[in-house]
Amino acid sequence: MPRLASVNELEAYRARLAATRDPTRPCLTVCAGSGCTAAGAGDVLTALRKNVEKAGLKDGVDVKSTGCHGFCERGPIMIVWPEGTFYNKVASSDARAIVASIADGHVPVEKLLYRDPASGQAVVREDEVPFYARQRRVLFGNNGRIDPKNIDDYLNVGGYAALGKVLSGMTWEQVIDQVKRSGLRGRGGAGFPTGVKWGFCRQNPAPRYLICNADEGDPGAFMDRSLLEGNPHSILEGMIIGAFALGVEEGYVYVRAEYPLAVEHLRVAIEQAENYGLLGDNILGSGQRFRVHVVKGAGAFVCGEETALIRSIEGKVGEPQPRPPYPAQRGLWNRPTVINNVKTWASVPVILNRGPEWYAAIGTEKSKGTMVFSLVGKINNTGLVEVPMGITLREMIYEIGGGIPGGKELKAIQIGGPSGGCIPASLIDLAIDYDELTKAGSMMGSGGMVVMDESTCMVDVARYFMEFLEDESCGQCFPCRKGTQRMREILTRICAGHGKEEDLALLEDLGWLMRQTSLCALGQTAANPVLTTLRYFRDEYLAHIRDQQCPAKVCKQLIYYEIDPVFCDGCGACVKVCAGEAILGEKKKLHTIDAAKCTRCGACMEVCQPKAVLVSTGAIPCPV
């Protein structure tokens, strides 16, 4: 293991690596991200290794596990290099055919190729898959190429070159200036200009600290985890550069405890970087000293808030603190501290490598670069997507996401995590950037994107998010603790058909109050789902209140199930699944539902072959 004592040694080592690595040598990379592992990537890897050995190709073919490619739904995913053949839904039983195809001169295994559902055409390379074609994977692109536990893999794709550049003669002012000029804004939610934040912090006296926020408490979001697991060195490199620019000797990564693989990969990366002389004392002979500590988070959503996170690292209760003073003035141990998100740190090497102008050319006027979204919900292709800022929702949903399943209509898109807002389908041509989203009442947040179709009740959605936020509020400040509770109560009442028209004004007043007076951003943004649904889907609220109807037929207290006498053939399947014993009727005869016993679970509707079970909303008609 080399200890690199200067930038020149780093570059010499990189050249040596490139020379020993034959780019034409076949390599089978299997995604070992959390999604693919759950789908059986581990078995695929074992089977591939076994088959390679059996075929006597052990010296000619490499088998490697890599990080997440984003298209987790189609996992396990693998790629055959050097051709870059993309296979999806691979099973361990396919291993023989894959290895045989390499021996046979790389004829792709037809049945493992991705088929475009629109055209039915098989696609060979990853970048030709429609899911990837519109993406711009600046941060995630290397995930599928490198083994996260092998620093040489990272060096081989140009890793630590940005650090080399910084340490061979740049001043800290120049580094901060480049970050400023790139227009990078924090990827943790609020979108504060990163370079400006660094500049503020550097004005204050040393010792200073830096923190990588890898708490990722948003339910359903796993962008940061994928990067930590798949390419931990890119984050470390960003932090080391930050440490140089900010004059920091001590840094922390705050990872949630539910991410053991991320913690392990991070620890391995730190150890390797230290052994190589890229981290620790006298980095690359420059005299710069920087140590990174990994801290495991307590797993509360609010601990992602920067001041709460700082308290948590200090060993105190993770409750947010009033700002100002901002962390850049007084943060960890009361010292000036820069805290940035995982993706923000990982963007830093890219900016220094390619130059701020290159980076700033991606995106829109005020939102530069790429953003990673976790696309989930009623959409055909779920997964992680990295796109240039300014891409429209239409491109996102129909081109990358492949549209809405089951031929249903798009209704709304909820962006920005639990406290983001719901954007209606009518704004489908909205360009996604910080300011446009804010204008529409939503926010960028961490990049959660939940697609909803016509079968979603917007009042119920608002109620669901409020319930989450009520549970996650730290409870220290009054408007947030009581506001979330009262909002949840009012929304629950509306969903049950007991709402009053005055409730809507009350919800708006409460939302305003929480936004204006809450101590931290959790309370300040908690009303977003309510305020945006009120703004765009007021009719739906009114239908619940005035007519006791749930137009989407979701709210249990406002729906009832019936059996259509024309279609029911008396098969009795519904009786078997009904846990409430609410269905009456003899075999081969018409069945009926006793509304008083029915729990509205919908199980009967699912099993009825002739589709005789109907769901309606409104008052239950009087049986004649």
Added chain:
Amino acid sequence: MPSLKINGIETEVEHGMSVLDAARFLGLPIPTLCHDDGLTPAGACRLCVVEVERNGTRKLLSACTLPAEDGLVVWTHSERVERARRLLLELYVATCPSSKRIQDLASRYGANICRYDAEHEICIQCGLCVRMCEQQMMAGAIGFAGRGSNRRVSRPFDMTSDRCRQCGACLYICPVCELRCAGPQADTTLCSGCLNFATVCLQSYDHAMCSLDPCHACELSGPFRPDVRVKNELLKIPTGELK
């Protein structure tokens, strides 16, 4: 010495003072529920919010936790602040209708409707008792436990702590232990305010308020008092010309 502008008044204050201290130094009343001069600030009740201008944007920030810094521009009783306090107090009254302190503040800030069902909570989590016990009584016998709606003041393992000196300071300082008067409307959520009045200053001088609390002019039956205004409207006397 930091110099800042509060309600248009240029003022210089000592280092380490908060905006709340500075405003009170000028005699401007700012309502608080979680603040006490002898204890560290908490920023929990949010009642002391003031409108602050920095870098061209105006935000509400809690005055008790905001350091009085050079160049700050502060409004202690702007319309936005008054609205926030009124809505906050509506929520407070619903939470703890039995507290005299809250009822008085509600009438002072014009919270004269309450659209929520009353809850009768026994604590608003202002933390005054916890800080009092720790910082003044040097006992540290009580603390907060739990999160969100489960957050509560408690003793270690929920048992009477032998660190407690039974001094009663925690009871003395608690703003909701103080019972409201059992006057004529004792059973309603809002006791309708023996102190109810409207602020003249806000209507005549935008965003500014005089220092007397309650204001002398408001106590006289001036033209801006709501009851007088209603009467004037009935008599078709234009309010503006009455000055």
